[in-house]
Amino acid sequence: MTKPGKIAKRESLPSRFDDAIEDFRAEMENMMRPWPLMWRLPHLEEEMRVPLCDMADRGDGYELQIEVPGIDKDKINVHATEDAVEISGEHNEKVEEKKKDYVYNERSSRSFYRKIPVPEEIDPARVVARMNNGILSVDLPKKAPSKKKGNKVQVQ
Known part of the structure; x- marks a missing residue:
């Protein structure tokens, strides 16, 4: 039989990894958030229009x-x-x-x-x-x- 502490550690490793990836994704989204808003401004679209x-x-x-x-x-x-x-x-x-x-x-x-x-x-x-x-x-x-x-x- 396996000790409960070891199973808990194995299950927590993927969740910690998932949390780290999710934190990284959220930080990247926050960093890039101003860019899409800038492109939606009508006066800028008119000036940059091809x-x-x-x-x-x-x-x-x-x-x-x-x-x-x-x-x-x-x-x-x-x-x-x-x-x-x-x-x-x-x-x-x-x-x-x-x-x-x-x-x-x-x-x-x-x-x-x-x-x-x-x-x-x-x-x-x-x-x-x-x-x-x-x-x-x-x-x-x-x-x-x-x-x-x-x-x-x-x-x-």
């Missing part, structure tokens, strides 16, 4: 549509290479209000950058971009397919 993008294959080229509401077209930069399109932009705003007893100044700035790869080579010289109601449309014409020279191979 514009949504749709790409469609139109046969002879691709069409990109990027949502950039509130950003003027002269503040948007589009740079095209043969295998990607880089789009960046920024928006700065300053609000100043003067009343009899106080002066109120507020400034905000937001910017974005996206590099969008294209599946086939495009002709950067023929890329066209236009802005309409906060939607940037970029036409990316594909390079003319080169005629590949072939060689007839005789089967032996």
Whole structure:
């Protein structure tokens, strides 16, 4: 027969280990708790937003549509290479209000950058971009397919 004291010690070892693991998990959760709350603040989400993008294959080229509401077209930069399109932009705003007893100044700035790869080579010289109601449309014409020279191979 086994002594009751030894059984109690064996049963308490896993529970002590479980308690230590649970304490460690709780400490990690407490340490990380401020981060998720920060990301849920609406004003931060607006400043950190990456514009949504749709790409469609139109046969002879691709069409990109990027949502950039509130950003003027002269503040948007589009740079095209043969295998990607880089789009960046920024928006700065300053609000100043003067009343009899106080002066109120507020400034905000937001910017974005996206590099969008294209599946086939495009002709950067023929890329066209236009802005309409906060939607940037970029036409990316594909390079003319080169005629590949072939060689007839005789089967032996």
